[in-house]
């Protein structure tokens with residue numbers, strides 16, 4: 135980065151900083167709950183809403199401002215709740231609408247915002263809308279994407295296109311009743327809605343209004359980049375996608391190059407429309423800003439469109455998956471620097487950043503990057519400018535749980551083969567949360583759980599980690615305290631690789647202390663001269679946050695000219711004087 139671009143970045147972020155009435159979400163610390171695996175209140179081995187309510191105080195304890203919860207709506211659970219059969223009802227497995235209301239009111243008392251997972255791309259095939267559509271009822275006929283397919287010369291039938299489902303196999307499923315194929319970009323029990331039908335759009339708008347009325351503070355929007363497919367031609371046909379050459383298996387998702395099934399130009403506009411609904415609701419009902427967090431695994435330039443355009447506001451938080459998607463075990467500090475600054479540089483003016491490193495679809499951070507780097511990623515996420523988004527258990531450094539092929543339930547793995555199921559399975563990141571060192575990790579009083587409790591729960595759990603001064607959990611809590619400091623809430627950010635090995639993040643608000651987080655990515659001992667990295671630094675710093683790897687204590691002083699880092703160590707320093 136040139137000096138001019140850093141200066142520009144600095145000024146840009148500095149301007150944000152003086153916005154005194156900044157909305158709550160801009161620097162919030164988000165926490166993702168996967169309700170099936172968070173806390174079971176009734177002993178059936180599956181987490182539920184009362185379980186969440188019981189643990190809301192824990193969110194408070196760890197400094198979380200808002201939580202987004204994976205789906206708990208009525209569902210046959212083919213994709214564990216991402217296949218919704220009634221968009222306005224709670225699934226009995228998770229509780230009742232009253233349980234939901236209790237959860238919201240307790241969360242409000244505690245000051246924790248509740249974000250609902252909104253799944254607009256598809257419903258369950260057991261949803262009333264789909265049943266009516268399949269039956270050809272006039273009003274519902276075009277709620278989903280239907281096509282008769284084609285007949286081969288030998289009289290056998292073939293699907294309309296070569297499109298492939300994310301969970302393997304053709305994205306088209308033949309429906310005997312309607313004698314047509316329907317499109318499903320995910321599981322065959324997840325038919326895709328037809329968003330070119332204005333009635334469907336209004337139906338989904340009403341789903342948003344329904345939950346806003348119920349008191350949610352916003353929505354995490356599922357799989358938005360799949361919402362539109364290319365429009366059918368004048369004969370009602372769709373084009374094949376071009377082939378990728380790295381696989382010959384027509385059932386593998388990578389078989390085609392996705393130009394017609396994701397990232398269509400209409401899609402961000404759908405999000406702009408939803409933002410309008412949120413704005414209108416707020417105008418009518420008052421209260422804090424309601425937000426949209428959208429999930430799109432698109433090229434970064436496309437992701438930026440979800441923030442809005444010259445005339446329309448979009449999502450406040452288009453998930454920043456840059457670190458999840460592009461960082462590898464061996465990535466060096468320059469790669470970290472590039473990915474972070476690239477997001478900050480490409481963000482439209484006046485927008486805020488967000489940082490995600492894990493979720494229920496990806497292996498655990500400690501399993502991807504090594505258990506030794508758990509604190510490093512928590513410190514990075516929580517000291518970068520903007521909001522942080524933490525997946526449940528990452529504050530404890532939970533690792534992937536072992537789930538045998540026999541115990542595997544994730545459709546993404548079950549639709550494939552035993553030989554490589556571990557490459558596809560999302561179950562290991564979804565094993566139950568570790569609350570204590572007691573039986574079943576304190577997750578349930580039942581005798582079995584829907585996914586096995588990971589065997590390492592006795593070392594890594596909330597109760598034990600509360601009692602260990604530099605546990606991952608206590609480092610996480612300490613970070614949340616630092617996030618109250620003006621420089622870290624509102625300050626400018628300078629993100630720089632010091633060498634291949636060390637990344638540095640400087641946060642500063644004029645008149646306050648300078649904070650510098652340092653990350654030693656590899657396993658060598660490193661020494662850095664901060665003054666040669668950042669111009670005009672105060673000469674003396676003190677340790678504001680250390681981890682179990684540190685040989686220093688909080689409060690120990692160090693000269694900016696020589697800071698030593700142990701292998702994989704990450705720390706936060708604070709200048710001894712304000713500047």
Ligand code: NOJ
Pocket residue numbers: 213216253320356357429494495
């Ligand atoms: C993204 C969700 O995070 C994932 O868990 C789900 O399987 C798909 N969308 C389909 O809804």
Ligand code: MG
Pocket residue numbers: 174175176177178179180181182227
């Ligand atoms: Mg239960």
